[in-house]
Amino acid sequence: MKRLIITWGILAASAALTAADWPMWGGTPNRNMVSSMTGVPTQWDVKTGKNVKWMAKLGSQSYGNPVVANGVVLVGTNNEVLRDPKQGGDRGVLMAFRESDGEFLWQATFEKLSSGRANDWPYQGIASSPLVIGETAYFVSNRGQVMAVDIKGFQDGENDGPFKSEKLTGKNDVDIVWMFDMMEEVGSFPHNLSNSSPNVNGDLLFVSTSNGQDESHVNIPSPKAPSLIALNRNTGKLVWEDNSVGDRILHGQWSAPSVGTIGGVVQVVHGQGDGWIRGYEAETGKKLWEFDSNPKDSVWPKTRNEIISTPVIIDNVVYIANGQDPEHGEGVGHMYAIDATKRGDITKSGMLWHYDKIRRSISTAAVRDGIVYIADFSGFVHALDAKTGKPYWTHDLLAAVWSSPIIVDNKLFIGDEDGDITILALGKEKKVISEMNMGSSVYATVTPANGTLFIMNRNELWAIAEGASRKKTN
Numbered sequence: 014m015k016r017l018i019i020t021w022g023i024l025a026a027s028a029a030l031t032a033a034d035w036p037m038w039g040g041t042p043n044r045n046m047v048s049s050m051t052g053v054p055t056q057w058d059v060k061t062g063k064n065v066k067w068m069a070k071l072g073s074q075s076y077g078n079p080v081v082a083n084g085v086v087l088v089g090t091n092n093e094v095l096r097d098p099k100q101g102g103d104r105g106v107l108m109a110f111r112e113s114d115g116e117f118l119w120q121a122t123f124e125k126l127s128s129g130r131a132n133d134w135p136y137q138g139i140a141s142s143p144l145v146i147g148e149t150a151y152f153v154s155n156r157g158q159v160m161a162v163d164i165k166g167f168q169d170g171e172n173d174g175p176f177k178s179e180k181l182t183g184k185n186d187v188d189i190v191w192m193f194d195m196m197e198e199v200g201s202f203p204h205n206l207s208n209s210s211p212n213v214n215g216d217l218l219f220v221s222t223s224n225g226q227d228e229s230h231v232n233i234p235s236p237k238a239p240s241l242i243a244l245n246r247n248t249g250k251l252v253w254e255d256n257s258v259g260d261r262i263l264h265g266q267w268s269a270p271s272v273g274t275i276g277g278v279v280q281v282v283h284g285q286g287d288g289w290i291r292g293y294e295a296e297t298g299k300k301l302w303e304f305d306s307n308p309k310d311s312v313w314p315k316t317r318n319e320i321i322s323t324p325v326i327i328d329n330v331v332y333i334a335n336g337q338d339p340e341h342g343e344g345v346g347h348m349y350a351i352d353a354t355k356r357g358d359i360t361k362s363g364m365l366w367h368y369d370k371i372r373r374s375i376s377t378a379a380v381r382d383g384i385v386y387i388a389d390f391s392g393f394v395h396a397l398d399a400k401t402g403k404p405y406w407t408h409d410l411l412a413a414v415w416s417s418p419i420i421v422d423n424k425l426f427i428g429d430e431d432g433d434i435t436i437l438a439l440g441k442e443k444k445v446i447s448e449m450n451m452g453s454s455v456y457a458t459v460t461p462a463n464g465t466l467f468i469m470n471r472n473e474l475w476a477i478a479e480g481a482s483r484k485k486t487n
């Protein structure tokens with residue numbers, strides 16, 4: 014029996030989620046990469062099938078992070094594993110698989126934007142991690158559309174609306190509930206790809222627009238477009254928007270918003286295109302505070318960074334690291350703990366600590382028992398004192414890290430570009446427990462749900478569970 018979470022407080026009761034599911038990026042709105050799931054194997058083998066439940070084939074590049082809810086696994090990829098010949102060519106694809114055995118259920122495919130790589134980079138697929146509430150999944154397509162879709166697709170025998178004009182209504186096709194085109198409706202000009210992983214509070218959905226520069230890397234075609242929007246999740250209507258960044262976007266905007274109660278106020282916290290982190294009153298969009306994640310004497314792109322990682326909110330504190338697009342390579346980074354009860358420009362007043370031994374990072378933190386675990390793009394995992402930012406240890410994975418460390422079953426799991434999943438012990442002493450190779454680069458974070466680890470490499474989705482023995486490929 015699944016236990017309902019009713020203690021979040023920041024979610025309406027109607028948005029109750031099952032405890033063992035992993036229905037959004039980070040599992041919960043505050044995005045702390047921690048799961049209470051237990052009984053997970055520390056050894057498996059994708060070649061022999063040991064402790065492997067199933068594997069499903071994905072496209073050739075997969076950058077989103079899988080989510081699991083109501084018996085369905087949702088994952089973003091591209092169209093290079095052609096599941097429907099009627100929907101050919103390069104497309105962004107969201108695929109749905111049955112959680113129990115990996116059976117392919119349905120897919121949503123989106124043609125690439127005709128404007129090309131400036132807005133919609135070839136073969137990058139869908140990089141948004143969906144948010145599932147009840148039977149609706151919310152995600153952002155490669156065309157900059159916020160999508161609400163039925164997780165049962167048309168397999169429930171019903172075309173859910175208000176959107177009912179789908180051209181394809183077969184059992185493997187997507188059932189759209191509503192869509193909101195950010196390029197049309199708020200004039201966003203996504204740089205390279207729209208990728209936001211939506212967040213929620215009550216009836217409001219929070220989405221980053223990915224508004225950015227054009228291919229010149231100088232011009233900002235839509236300086237008046239918002240960075241962050243709030244939509245009513247039932248209707249898809251715009252409720253508020255914010256454009257504090259204006260024309261100061263360094264590059265793109267790819268950080269996902271986090272939600273948490275801070276000092277008694279439900280806030281949306283978002284890393285934005287000028288390298289600042291901002292906190293908003295969730296209900297109204299009123300800006301409460303802002304924090305510059307870069308030293309004042311830093312210079313883009315050499316030493317000044319953007320924010321790609323997701324803020325984590327715990328006990329009124331926001332933990333976040335800055336960095337740059339992986340295409341920019343390695344460089345210096347910065348990690349902060351911010352007191353988000355402060356108001357105004359809190360770059361000085363809100364800074365609890367600053368850790369400058371981290372390299373550029375696009376990873377999100379996992380915080381547990383007074384220790385912050387964070388990775389950087391250069392491949393180091395850092396374990397820091399959550400109160401002071403002092404490092405207990407670092408570990409070199411010897412490969413680039415795009416994913417985030419996640420705590421499952423009282424251990425730290427992290428994937429890297431060499432395709433290794435490394436499992437480390439929690440605590441003040443460094444200890445490597447095991448290392449397994451997944452066959453190709455792991456850019457996604459390990460997804461824990463209902464006793465199973467869902468691990469995505471470039472082109473495959475693996476379900477790993479104790480005692481399983483792989484029988485089929487989907």
Ligand SMILES: [Ca+2]
Nearest residue numbers: 163166171188
């Ligand atoms: Ca339906």
Ligand SMILES: [Ca+2]
Nearest residue numbers: 172173176189
């Ligand atoms: Ca529909």
